[in-house]
Amino acid sequence: MACQRGALIVLEGVDRAGKTTQCKMLVQALQKSGRPAEAMRFPDRTTTIGQLISAYLEKKSELEDHTVHLLFSANRWELVPTMKKKLEQGITLVVDRYAFSGAAFTSAKPGFSLEWCMKPDVGLPKPDLVMFLQLSPAEAALRGQFGVERYETRVFQNAVQQKFELLMKDSSVNWQVIDASKSVEEVHRDITVHSLNAINKAEDIPLGQLWT
Ligand code: ADP
Ligand code: FDM
DSSP: OOOOOOOEEEEEESTTSSHHHHHHHHHHHHHHTTOOEEEEESSOTTSHHHHHHHHHHTTSSOOOHHHHHHHHHHHHHTTHHHHHHHHHTTOEEEEESOHHHHHHHHHTSTTOOHHHHHGGGTTSEEOSEEEEEEOOHHHHHHTOOOOSSTTOSHHHHHHHHHHHHHHTTOTTSOEEEEETTSOHHHHHHHHHHHHHHHHHHHTTSOOEETTO
């Protein structure tokens, strides 16, 4: 019998919501319980496209807004063959940011519709679960200053949050809102419950296509 596929699990949320911390903890917990799991993150700054994006985020280069949006999407598409292979092998992928960040960040810029921003990512592997780590700007501020990269300002992050709220109205995506103001351990427990559920369900259904 062919092995059961892994689940595609995505963590989204505003800056400092705890995505990186929780992705790591989830992968470790799944591996410890005997479930094959690997972490991924977007942008993946290791590829040639990822290096262009990284220089832009670090403000070492300038890129036209549509162009960088398409590069973020291309950076996901270039990883699709690898992602599909791993999922087919039964490996669960825990992904730090995905197409939802893509659409939310660019559509927070003036002159960009959410609809246009979603288009290049239509047909990507559809996550079995997207957890949005919800944290108020005041609580995020308690976790330290903004970094120095592009987009790391209060005004822009508030605009991004509003775009995420629009994206979360889409019931074709399995969104779960996680209260990210709880302790690291409590958030981890909530995330684990949703993830185990998604992993069990994904075993019996084929991988879907996003926003189709
Ligand atoms: P993100 O990847 O969403 O930007 P990180 O995981 O890097 O967030 O966490 C941002 C900061 O907040 C780090 O210093 C981290 O240790 C801290 N942090 C993460 N989760 C929590 C939590 N639940 N409570 C308090 N601090 C947290
Ligand atoms: N970002 C991330 C985008 O603007 N579009 C995307 O498609 C993705 C995946 O890049 F500001 C933004 C979000 C964030 C930055 O930062 C990446 P991290 O610290 O590597 O998550």
